[in-house]
Amino acid sequence: MKRIGLLTSGGDCQALNATMRGIVKGLASNIQDLEVYGFENGYKGLIYGDYRLLTSRDFSGILTRGGTILGTSRVPFKTIREPDERGIDKVEAMKQNYYKLRLDCLVILGGNGTQKTANLLREEGLNIIHMPKTIDNDIWGTDMTFGFYSAVNIATEAIDCIHTTASSHNRVFIVEVMGHKVGWLTLYAGMASGADIILIPEIPYDIKKVIEAINARAKRGSGFTILAVAEGAISKEDAALSKKELKKKMEEDKKLYPSVSYAIAAEIEKETGMEIRVTVPGHMQRGGSPCPYDRMLATRLGSAAAKLIMADDYGYMVGIVNGKTKKIPLGECAGKLKMVTPDAQEIKEAKRIGISFGD
Ligand code: F6P
Numbered sequence: 035m036k037r038i039g040l041l042t043s044g045g046d047c048q049a050l051n052a053t054m055r056g057i058v059k060g061l062a063s064n065i066q067d068l069e070v071y072g073f074e075n076g077y078k079g080l081i082y083g084d085y086r087l088l089t090s091r092d093f094s095g096i097l098t099r100g101g102t103i104l105g106t107s108r109v110p111f112k113t114i115r116e117p118d119e120r121g122i123d124k125v126e127a128m129k130q131n132y133y134k135l136r137l138d139c140l141v142i143l144g145g146n147g148t149q150k151t152a153n154l155l156r157e158e159g160l161n162i163i164h165m166p167k168t169i170d171n172d173i174w175g176t177d178m179t180f181g182f183y184s185a186v187n188i189a190t191e192a193i194d195c196i197h198t199t200a201s202s203h204n205r206v207f208i209v210e211v212m213g214h215k216v217g218w219l220t221l222y223a224g225m226a227s228g229a230d231i232i233l234i235p236e237i238p239y240d241i242k243k244v245i246e247a248i249n250a251r252a253k254r255g256s257g258f259t260i261l262a263v264a265e266g267a268i269s270k271e272d273a274a275l276s277k278k279e280l281k282k283k284m285e286e287d288k289k290l291y292p293s294v295s296y297a298i299a300a301e302i303e304k305e306t307g308m309e310i311r312v313t314v315p316g317h318m319q320r321g322g323s324p325c326p327y328d329r330m331l332a333t334r335l336g337s338a339a340a341k342l343i344m345a346d347d348y349g350y351m352v353g354i355v356n357g358k359t360k361k362i363p364l365g366e367c368a369g370k371l372k373m374v375t376p377d378a379q380e381i382k383e384a385k386r387i388g389i390s391f392g393d
């Protein structure tokens with residue numbers, strides 16, 4: 035007999051359902067009595083006791099379905115120890131609901147912030163398994179997060195479409211790619227779509243170098259240029275500011291431009307007089323059906339999580355390292371961000387074929 039709880043927390047992504055399906059199928063195929071409780075809308079469901087008993091049928095036909103059958107929400111880690119507006123102690127409430135249902139374990143699907151709360155619950159004595167979801171691929175300890183490659187596909191297709199129109203009009207186009215504070219998604223989608231310039235937070239850009247790269251292309255006879263810009267891209271000057279100064283600068287920039295790409299476009303336009311267009315695919319990147327790679331990854335991670343649960347082996351994130359599923363102690367990975375390193379092979383390879391990072 036096993037009683038497990040499931041919840042999905044933070045921004046959604048593709049393959050959340052596929053992962054839950056993998057876990058439940060892995061357990062249901064091997065355990066006689068299984069009870070699965072799904073908490074609704076992330077940690078909120080666990081705090082306020084909003085849950086439903088799920089059956090195998092709930093997990094059938096969801097391998098290809100985007101979003102999450104449980105719903106999700108953001109409950110920031112930094113406020114988790116603060117009582118809610120009704121004075122409820124969130125951590126205590128989560129523990130009480132866990133014990134009330136006599137759960138053997140709680141499986142939490144989420145990104146970095148979610149993982150920190152998952153680790154806190156582990157420290158509070160709950161049996162926890164964390165599954166690394168995010169289109170940002172920024173979770174330390176796993177080579178890949180589910181959702182990432184599906185988002186790479188969408189961002190790549192967006193840039194592919196821009197390519198044809200950019201070449202017809204001889205324009206400079208900026209496509210802004212999600213990824214929060216890291217550049218994985220922009221790097222992969224940028225390289226996969228043949229972007230000419232890729233700007234990511236890990237390599238602060240010099241606008242002069244960006245313009246040089248655009249001009250160099252024009253000189254070679256290429257009338258158009260495509261820039262893949264991460265939503266967290268930052269200039270060299272801004273990167274040199276103190277935390278406080280940067281916060282102020284960002285607040286000022288926000289009043290002038292909806293996002294970083296528009297600020298970059300304005301600078302290029304001012305310096306060169308060129309016609310620039312900005313495209314922001316936004317949340318499309320998190321939507322739709324998971325790509326085959328993510329379905330496979332989600333199924334493997336889900337199955338590996340089921341194996342841990344059957345062995346009562348808790349307190350881990352289930353990730354993938356060098357092609358093999360692996361349990362990584364939550365205490366080791368929680369709170370760490372996996373960023374692109376400026377001397378990564380991908381960056382060197384991109385630079386070798388002439389892609390500019392504006393540095
Ligand atoms: O973490 C996933 C992500 O899509 C980031 O890439 C992006 O910065 C953020 O979530 C957007 O958050 P929200 O859905 O709250 O606007």
